[in-house]
Amino acid sequence: MSRVVLFGLDGATYTVMDDLVRRGVMPCFGAFRERSAWGTLMSVVPPLTPPAWTTMVTGRSPGHHGITNFLQFESEASKYVRVVTSREVCCETIWSIVGRQGKRAGCLNFVAHNPPPKIDGYVIPGWIPWRWVKKHSHPANLIDGLKETLSGFDVKELAVDFNEEQKAIAGAELADYEPWIDLHIRRERQWFAILEHQLQRDPAELVGIVLDGVDKLQHLLWGYLDPAMEPASPDESFLRIRERCWDYFREVDGFLEKLLKLVSDEDYIVIASDHGFCGTNELLYINNWLEAQGYLTWSDKAEVVPDDSAEIGEAHPYHLTEFDLDKTRAYAISASNNGIYIPVRGGRHEVGLEPEQYESFRAELIDRLLNHCVDPSTGEKLVTRIWTKEEAFSGPKMQLAPDLTLELRDKGFFSVLRGQGVLRRRPMTAGIHHPEGILLMNGPGVASGTSLPTMQMVDVAPTMLYAMGLAIPEDLEGRVVTEVFDPAYVSAHPAVTGAKTVRPAHLPPEETNDLADDPESEEQVMMRLKALGYID
Numbered sequence: 001m002s003r004v005v006l007f008g009l010d011g012a013t014y015t016v017m018d019d020l021v022r023r024g025v026m027p028c029f030g031a032f033r034e035r036s037a038w039g040t041l042m043s044v045v046p047p048l049t050p051p052a053w054t055t056m057v058t059g060r061s062p063g064h065h066g067i068t069n070f071l072q073f074e075s076e077a078s079k080y081v082r083v084v085t086s087r088e089v090c091c092e093t094i095w096s097i098v099g100r101q102g103k104r105a106g107c108l109n110f111v112a113h114n115p116p117p118k119i120d121g122y123v124i125p126g127w128i129p130w131r132w133v134k135k136h137s138h139p140a141n142l143i144d145g146l147k148e149t150l151s152g153f154d155v156k157e158l159a160v161d162f163n164e165e166q167k168a169i170a171g172a173e174l175a176d177y178e179p180w181i182d183l184h185i186r187r188e189r190q191w192f193a194i195l196e197h198q199l200q201r202d203p204a205e206l207v208g209i210v211l212d213g214v215d216k217l218q219h220l221l222w223g224y225l226d227p228a229m230e231p232a233s234p235d236e237s238f239l240r241i242r243e244r245c246w247d248y249f250r251e252v253d254g255f256l257e258k259l260l261k262l263v264s265d266e267d268y269i270v271i272a273s274d275h276g277f278c279g280t281n282e283l284l285y286i287n288n289w290l291e292a293q294g295y296l297t298w299s300d301k302a303e304v305v306p307d308d309s310a311e312i313g314e315a316h317p318y319h320l321t322e323f324d325l326d327k328t329r330a331y332a333i334s335a336s337n338n339g340i341y342i343p344v345r346g347g348r349h350e351v352g353l354e355p356e357q358y359e360s361f362r363a364e365l366i367d368r369l370l371n372h373c374v375d376p377s378t379g380e381k382l383v384t385r386i387w388t389k390e391e392a393f394s395g396p397k398m399q400l401a402p403d404l405t406l407e408l409r410d411k412g413f414f415s416v417l418r419g420q421g422v423l424r425r426r427p428m429t430a431g432i433h434h435p436e437g438i439l440l441m442n443g444p445g446v447a448s449g450t451s452l453p454t455m456q457m458v459d460v461a462p463t464m465l466y467a468m469g470l471a472i473p474e475d476l477e478g479r480v481v482t483e484v485f486d487p488a489y490v491s492a493h494p495a496v497t498g499a500k501t502v503r504p505a506h507l508p509p510e511e512t513n514d515l516a517d518d519p520e521s522e523e524q525v526m527m528r529l530k531a532l533g534y535i536d
Contacts, residue, residue, distance in 0.1 A: 002444060003267040004464050005199075006208035007259065008110075009252070010049060011215030012438050013276035014040075016249075019227040025246045026253040028260070032271070033440055037484040039452030041439035041460070043275035045392040046337050046405055048433065050084050050111045052274035052457055053210065057110065058091040059461030059476035063395025066090040067112055068402075069337040076399040079320050079348050081333065084112050086125075090397060092473075092501035094206065094461045095119045100502065101470050104204035109191055109212065117504065121204050124194065126212065130159035150197050158190040177221065181244045184213030185251050192255045199262050205468060211255070213248060218277045221245055222431030226279060229429065268443030268467045272460060276434035280412030281426050284382055285419035286332045286340070289373055295365065297327035298418055305417045322418075325351050330365055332402075335413045339402025340365070347399075362388070362403060369406065375423060382423065384409050443467060445489030452483050462495075471498025 021030035043052045044062055050070055051062040058065045066088045071081050089112055095105040096119050105121040107113060113125035116138035123138040133155050134143040146153050188211050195209045223229045224242040231238060256271075263269065290296035302322045323331050325343060329352070332340050342362060343352030353361055369383045385407040393401035408414065412432050439455055441463075442448070458478030465472045466480040474497050482490045 002468060003205050003207070003263065004443075004467055005259065005263060005267065005269050006206075006464065007256065007269060007271045008053070008208060008210035009214045009271065009273050009438070010053075010210055010212040011218055011275060011277050011433065012271075012273035013218075013278075013434065013436070014438055015227075015277065016218065016225050017438065020246065020249050020253075023246075025249055028253045028257040029271075032256065032260070032269070032442060035448045036271075036440040036442040037447050037450040037452055038438070038440040040454045041272055041437040042454055042456050043433070043435045043437055044457055045387050045435075046339075046407075046433070047275035047435045047437075048336055049212075049215070049274050052437075053110055054089060054112055055457040056272065056274065056460045057093045057095070057107075057208070058089070059094070059458050059473075059478050060091040061393075061395060061458060061477055063393035063398045063401065064091055064477070066397040066400065068393060068397070068400055069334055069339070071334055071336075072400050073348065077347050081319070086113050086115055086117060088112065089504060092504055093117060093119075094464065095121065095123075095208075096504070097461075097465065097473060097501065098206050098468065098470060101498075103206060103468070103470070105206040106198055106202070106204045106208070108194055108198075108207075108209040110208065110210055121206075122198065122202060124158075126210060128159060130156045133159050146194060146197065149201070150193060152193065154190060157186050158194075177241050178244050180220065181217060181241075181248055184216055185248050188213050188248075188251060188255070192258075196258065196262065206464070211252060214252070214273075215277075217245055217248055218431040220431070222277065222279050223429050225431075229279065266444060268441060268446075268464070270460070270464060271438065271440040273437035273439075274457075276436040276438070277431050278411050278434040279429040280410045280432040281429050282382075282408070282410050282412055283419075283424050283426055284373075284408060284412070284414040285417065285422055285424075286406075286414040287416055288419050289422045290330050290332075290340075292422065293368055293372070295328070295330040297324040298322065299324045302418045305419060320348075325349065329353060329361065332414065332416045335416050337402060338406040338408065338414055340369075340404040340406065342403040366404065369404070380409065382409055383407070441467075441484050445485045445493070447484065447486050450483065452481065455481055466493075466495050469493070471496045473498050473501045475500040 017026065017029060020026040044055050048069060051067045054065050054067040055061060062068050067084050071083055074080050074082060095107055095117060098105050099120040105119055108124050109126035111127045113123055114128050114136040116123035116125055116136055118138060122142055124133065124142065125136050128136055137143050143155060191209060191211060195207070199207065218225055224238065224245050259269065287296055291298065299322055328343065330340050330342050342358065343349040344355055344358050345352045346355065366386050369386060370381065373383045374381055383406050387405045389398050389401045389403050392405050406414070411434055439460070456478060458476065459481050460478070462472045462476050462478050463481045463484060472480065472495060480495050
């Protein structure tokens with residue numbers, strides 16, 4: 001049976017990758033693309049890291065697997081918002097699906113994998129502070145074993161302390177860009193060294209890794225990476241910083257080259273991203289707009305922030321105490337999901353609309369947002385598309401999601417802070433998530449050089465299971481992308497449908513999630529989210 005290696009590049013986009021191939025920065029990626037089937041991989045709505053990667057490894061949509069954002073309400077009735085963990089993942093992952101079919105799996109640096117799922121294989125989760133890496137890895141002796149056998153292994157550089165990561169904040173000093181890039185080069189080396197070690201010493205039939213420096217560099221340094229933003233006459237500082245950005249991508253290209261030497265001709269390599277990237281120049285203060293329309297009233301606790309509010313401060317999501325809920329009919333609490341909540345009496349809200357008023361009010365709000373949320377200077381519409389929760393999050397976990405999810409004209413995240421106006425221009429172009437990501441696949445039977453139709457996140461898991469020759473659970477929402485393979489191969493290898501997935505066995509109720517219960521550790525994750533612009 002063939003082995004599958006998922007080489008995840010968080011936020012990778014053809015806009016940047018193809019340009020780097022043309023410039024000779026990523027020759028291995030370019031050669032791999034030429035002999036692979038490749039195409040656009042559409043992210044989830046909204047295109048965020050936790051719900052997108054979780055969709056990719058479950059084959060289920062956010063309304064089913066339960067991860068809708070970096071931060072979400074604990075339950076349908078809770079007023080408390082916290083960082084998502086594996087406890088919120090309600091669907092079986094591909095790691096355990098292959099395990100039930102007698103195969104081993106390993107996953108490295110995936111978000112929402114703490115506490116680690118107990119699979120036949122190994123797990124080192126991403127997005128946790130370094131001091132929790134050992135406790136939240138599986139098996140329990142994995143990190144100690146790496147310390148003994150892997151030269152240069154440094155768990156602190158693997159996870160990175162926020163004291164360094166805070167340099168991602170918008171407006172970082174020019175002198176900080178290069179140390180920030182160096183930090184992520186070192187960090188990716190740590191992750192790839194683990195992948196290399198595990199492939200050689202702890203064989204598994206399915207292995208996945210996420211390199212997330214692609215996302216972090218593009219957030220802060222989009223102006224240096226988007227070829228359309230190259231100055232006509234770039235100065236020395238621009239060229240120096242861009243070259244250092246390219247050094248990061250050269251490193252990633254080198255990892256791919258090494259990986260290809262570690263696998264056989266019978267193995268599959270899948271390169272995928274959770275979303276793409278583009279630039280954003282605007283900041284819409286959505287709660288200010290809701291206030292101006294008469295839908296929201298701030299509480300006395302809500303302070304007006306200055307226009308330079310991107311500076312590092314106390315990092316926490318907005319709590320419902322920021323609003324006078326007796327007078328508020330719509331509010332937003334998280335910048336990253338562009339979501340608006342409508343309080344309805346019952347559940348987490350003691351006050352709000354009566355349930356029978358909900359549909360008519362939501363229709364009114366959608367109309368106002370689409371037709372009256374406009375640029376005050378030009379009258380151009382700022383909101384280009386709106387999804388209801390039924391459209392974006394259909395499934396048993398739909399009530400965790402916002403009632404409305406907005407797409408803005410420049411694809412940016414709105415601000416939930418109480419600003420001094422409704423719209424302002426960012427001091428510099430920031431990198432922001434775009435729904436169009438990448439997927440490339442190479443291996444036995446793959447139709448090399450084929451441009452694929454647009455694929456969905458839910459399609460990745462069934463396609464990888466098919467490549468492994470395993471049964472595909474009947475309740476996966478995606479499809480096997482047969483266009484990846486030669487027709488003759490598909491004819492000779494029909495897909496096999498198996499029984500439904502198994503609900504994941506979470507830790508017993510008496511055990512606690514130490515990370516979530518540790519205010520200092522959760523604050524570090526919050527600060528990372530703030531630095532990357534996911535919360536205000």
